[in-house]
Amino acid sequence: xxxxxxxxxxxxxxxxxxxxxxxKSPDAAGDAFWEQIAALYPHQKDVITQARxxxxxxxxxxxxxxxxxxxxxxWAQISGQMDDAPVSExxxxxxxxxxxAAAVVVLLTAWGIRHWYREPQTLYAQRTEQxxxxxxxxxxxxxxxxxxxxxxxxxxxxxGSRMSFFESMDGxxxxxxxxxxxxxxxxxxxxxxxxxxxxxLTTRVLGTSFTxxxxxxxxxxxxxxxxxxxxxxxxxxxxxxSVVLAPNQQVSFFRKEERLSMGLVKAPQPVIAxxxxxxxxxxxxxxxxxxDSLGKAYGIEIVYDKEAVAACRLTSSVQExxxxxxxxxxxxxxxxxxxxTGAKIRISDPHCx
Amino acid sequence: MFPNHRSPLKxxxxxxxxxxxxxNGDRDAFASIYQKYIDELLSYxxxxxxxxxxxRDSVQDLFxxxxxxxxxxxxxxxxxxxxxxxxxxxxxxNLEKHPERLHADIGLVVEVAEESNAFxxxxxxxxxxxxxxxxxxxxVNRLSPRQREAVQLRYLHGxxxxxxxxxxxxxxxxxxxLLHRAITQLRxxxxxxxGLLVFLSTLQNFSGR
Numbered sequence: 001x002x003x004x005x006x007x008x009x010x011x012x013x014x015x016x017x018x019x020x021x022x023x024k025s026p027d028a029a030g031d032a033f034w035e036q037i038a039a040l041y042p043h044q045k046d047v048i049t050q051a052r053x054x055x056x057x058x059x060x061x062x063x064x065x066x067x068x069x070x071x072x073x074x075w076a077q078i079s080g081q082m083d084d085a086p087v088s089e090x091x092x093x094x095x096x097x098x099x100x101a102a103a104v105v106v107l108l109t110a111w112g113i114r115h116w117y118r119e120p121q122t123l124y125a126q127r128t129e130q131x132x133x134x135x136x137x138x139x140x141x142x143x144x145x146x147x148x149x150x151x152x153x154x155x156x157x158x159x160g161s162r163m164s165f166f167e168s169m170d171g172x173x174x175x176x177x178x179x180x181x182x183x184x185x186x187x188x189x190x191x192x193x194x195x196x197x198x199x200x201l202t203t204r205v206l207g208t209s210f211t212x213x214x215x216x217x218x219x220x221x222x223x224x225x226x227x228x229x230x231x232x233x234x235x236x237x238x239x240x241x242s243v244v245l246a247p248n249q250q251v252s253f254f255r256k257e258e259r260l261s262m263g264l265v266k267a268p269q270p271v272i273a274x275x276x277x278x279x280x281x282x283x284x285x286x287x288x289x290x291x292d293s294l295g296k297a298y299g300i301e302i303v304y305d306k307e308a309v310a311a312c313r314l315t316s317s318v319q320e321x322x323x324x325x326x327x328x329x330x331x332x333x334x335x336x337x338x339x340x341t342g343a344k345i346r347i348s349d350p351h352c353x
Numbered sequence: 354m355f356p357n358h359r360s361p362l363k364x365x366x367x368x369x370x371x372x373x374x375x376x377n378g379d380r381d382a383f384a385s386i387y388q389k390y391i392d393e394l395l396s397y398x399x400x401x402x403x404x405x406x407x408x409r410d411s412v413q414d415l416f417x418x419x420x421x422x423x424x425x426x427x428x429x430x431x432x433x434x435x436x437x438x439x440x441x442x443x444x445x446x447n448l449e450k451h452p453e454r455l456h457a458d459i460g461l462v463v464e465v466a467e468e469s470n471a472f473x474x475x476x477x478x479x480x481x482x483x484x485x486x487x488x489x490x491x492x493v494n495r496l497s498p499r500q501r502e503a504v505q506l507r508y509l510h511g512x513x514x515x516x517x518x519x520x521x522x523x524x525x526x527x528x529x530x531l532l533h534r535a536i537t538q539l540r541x542x543x544x545x546x547x548g549l550l551v552f553l554s555t556l557q558n559f560s561g562r
Binding site: 009014015059073075077079081341 | 380383391396399400405413420450507533536
């Protein structure tokens, strides 16, 4: 059994499983065994010592240099997105995710209720009470209320929400203070950026349409983009974060955790004309083509494994279904799942024959 | 040095416990898995591609994927092997999506360098570095990309031939040959350099015990 070691060269030792294992992670059993070999074949003693060192040298020399900070940076990204998947929208055939989402809703509600009972002065009140010449709109009508701003932009104020703005918007920027939820359709004016201050969130645009929701009683505030691009800054006691959003993207701000998290809006709208989308017809097309076309039509990155979908072909056309309805139908056909992760949609590997 | 990862049974048991805690949604277990393997995974990532952003994205995707999919992942007794194999597949998939990045990267490059003798003359020619450890370092750098990957998996990460074969999608014998050729190329260096190779002073000398 051990005779082979009598004639081993250094190169033989360093290709021997047991030897490599011992050299890398010496333990009592290994020490005993190799000492025994060295005692049996004294001429191999130096070879063994050298071989052991060579294994360690090879380990060290084959290690590429990498940035030590990298691990922490990547983890920050991962932990920032870990909650997106469970709370994000449709996830099919993953029962536990639904329970997780339900649990999150329950927790957030509990938080909201707790928050209600010790309501401090809101950021909205702090900001607006100092300012003069402000015009305030309060919507207690039970339905949406449309407000025309001095610059020609239009705001649809949700029930239970209020907003303030200067009667003349003739400064270098256009500013609106919001408590609650509103959809903004902002008139384009690159020389006068448009700001919405809502709790910790500051949203800055040039001309675009988007919704801001920030009820101070709720733990989650959000900005959802319909068209154009929007930059959002969340200023909280411990840190300030910012993101730039594209159409169909939304960002949620978790007040308690001071965390920003990217996602997709519930009902993405095509970034191309609805009429063009309705012309989409796929005739025995590779599903990769379908996914790519849909991704372009909605400006959303759809991620899938090219090889895994290679065998899948479909015939399909788009009428008035929503993006998630379309994806549901496609995934049903190719026996895959789709899932919203952050601002992307991921398709699991399908089963096509 | 990296922690022992192949002290067989104990490690496999620890892995299985950690993995099942993670599968039950234990965030601490998930964080521990990351902490435990991230340095090695990054080292390996850098061997497969030099595109830092791509490694970063691939590692991030991999961990988010297993977090989201934790309920439906198979049980494993070697988390490390699972992570390495998945990371490699992910990097290569991502490289395929960006073919313009490929030329600089090695994962898919055909083994040509191995058959050439340019290597030996370069190493044993007249102008090489004089220090033997540096010589070895240079020789390792001159191995073909696949040889280097296999050498790293074998000696740095400590995987078995079978595991390396599965990761690199080769059969066992091809991996054996690949490594054998690499060692043969390096062998003269170990043997002529002799005791000078012993450079880590902290290591206990085996013959001294």
